[in-house]
Amino acid sequence: MIYTIGIIIYIIISAIITIRLLLNGMRPTKILGWLFAIFTIPIGGIFLYFMLGRNRRKNKLFRLKKTPRVAAFMERAVAECAPISAKEFNEHHKIISMITQNSLFRPSTGNEVKLLKNGRTTFEAIFEAIKNANKFIYLEYYIFEEGGLTTELFNLFNTKINDGVDIYILYDGIGSLSLSKAYIKKLQNIGVKIHKFLPIQFGKFLSSINYRNHRKIIVIDGEIGFTGGINTADKYIKGDPNLGIWYDTHLQLKGPSVNNLKAIFALDWYLVSNDESILNTSYFSKNLVNGNSTVQIVHSGPDDNFPATKQMYFSIINEAKDYVYIANPYIIPGESILDALKVAALSGVDVRLLLSQKSDNLIVKWCVRSYFENLLQAGVKIYLFEDGFLHSKTIVSDDTISSVGTTNLDIRSFEQNYEVNAVIYDNYFAIQLREDFLEDCHKSTLLAYDTFVTRPWSHKIKEGIAKIFSPVL
Structure with missing residues (x-):
């Protein structure tokens, strides 16, 4: 009897979650992923959904009181x-207008x-x-x-x-x-x-x-x-x-x-x-x-209508004409940022990513590396910083626009964290940040596509397993 009641409760909760997934406007692949977890991992799948899968931006779980x-x-x-x-x-x-719409603050x-x-x-x-x-x-x-x-x-x-x-x-x-x-x-x-x-x-x-x-x-x-x-x-x-x-x-x-x-x-x-x-x-x-x-301050959080810092990164990459240089320890970009980086590089823009050779989290390390082959194939230059742990979160483009802040290039920062960045529209500062970036690149190792693709199969397997966790890293 108790077992039957448990099954009925499980079916009801699963049905409610399924309806929520369909109404929340998630990507089809994400919906399928959660449905697979819920119906193949009894209890555990539901627990993971309530902890990690709910659309906080849509549900406004922690809405500020608008007194x-x-x-x-x-x-x-x-x-x-x-x-x-x-x-x-x-x-x-366009970037200025987008940030103003998202964060209210004009430059x-x-x-x-x-x-x-x-x-x-x-x-x-x-x-x-x-x-x-x-x-x-x-x-x-x-x-x-x-x-x-x-x-x-x-x-x-x-x-x-x-x-x-x-x-x-x-x-x-x-x-x-x-x-x-x-x-x-x-x-x-x-x-x-x-x-x-x-x-x-x-x-x-x-x-x-x-x-x-x-x-x-x-x-x-x-x-x-x-x-x-x-x-x-x-x-x-x-x-x-x-x-x-x-x-x-x-x-x-x-x-x-x-x-x-x-x-x-x-x-x-x-x-x-x-x-x-x-x-x-x-x-x-x-x-x-x-x-x-x-200067324009851009802030974002899971209760905002749109992921403002993600859209800021996307816009800077998309508008780049000559170069875009990004230093960030956690590059797990998601589809839109990944495509923007590849399109820019394939269009002849000098796209460079500076990351740390060392990592403070093994799963994150292999997940980040799972994107390298595709990026390198598109012409993105990837540098690995070896002297300590590089934790900077900067982007600079075309000697005209740059940003320094708290936002990592990952889904967690874009969708789940409260973040803040300063966007600076200043040639002198952009050149200063660009020179600082290039100085760090000189201390780093440049990855070569032909060498990277021959990495051990054990590395590729670790990357593939780690990439499964990218939505929650």
Whole structure:
């Protein structure tokens, strides 16, 4: 009797999931994949679907409460960034329009953009900015890992709290899983406001574990901001036993674009805390003109209508005329980005990908390599960085447009994570980023198609098995 009831419940749940799959507008191959899992792996297939397969973007499981105060805050955030329209910016006007539609923020002039290479340079700049804070410090990280950096940050925070500075810290519940209660308590005891983004909770385990906040944002007094690929972890300074030093790229921003970073942090904080006091429009800085760069902030998350950072990458690749150079540790591109890279290369564009020879995850390593043969065949140049672990997330094209941010070239970043990138429309910065990219290429190994296709069959099998997991990596 119990067995019969279990079978009936299983059939009903499977039928409901089948209807949801058909209504959610997934690709046919993805629908077939989930149906195969559900009907061939009893119970386990259903469990995997609820954890990994639901269309978060369509279902809006964590929709931000659109209160009048939130609406007023976002209206002010958009208005206070000294924006320019796509029509005022002839080149890349399509990209500008697309990002504006997705993320609301238009490009702003008068920004100073400083390229920060690797952990030591980045944290020297961050610590100096924190020392000069007078009003508030917002800090948001995927990985906030205890060590020498967090000890130094605690000491700085203790000083700034005594000076009357408000400090807010937002960290991801999975990426910062190792952060101890003792350290959190120490921060709270000195007056730091700290929250966990989507913590692991029994009642919300299936709906939240697969969706993470991968953003790295620091905003100080609304006047200086930081974003990019670098987390708060000692491995960016001292390295780790398996991978060595983590090499990465970060940005220091001054100017109107900092108001956009502030708005993103404030909304993320409000999403997890329901604390409306963070929606303080007086914290927006006015008349910020610190440089000559035009910057547009693009953010995306699984609750947005469209994958904004994915569309940003796709558009830059698609518009490239002479070259497009991408540094990224996790290139699991999906069909559209993969086709864009191949079409660009076949059209005569100099397409180069810079990845790390080493990997922090074996499945990811073989999945990334499963795309190499097809890309190399199309004429894409692939460089493997061997001196440590390359973690940068940059793209630069035609000496006119570039982006530095948190977004990996994989389905997880495009569809499941909360991400943020700064798009810079500036020739000088693009040339600087291009030269930095080429310098790293000189330290790397260029793969040859004729050699790569003769790799051992054992490697090909590992690639094929790993590629099955690409939608959830």
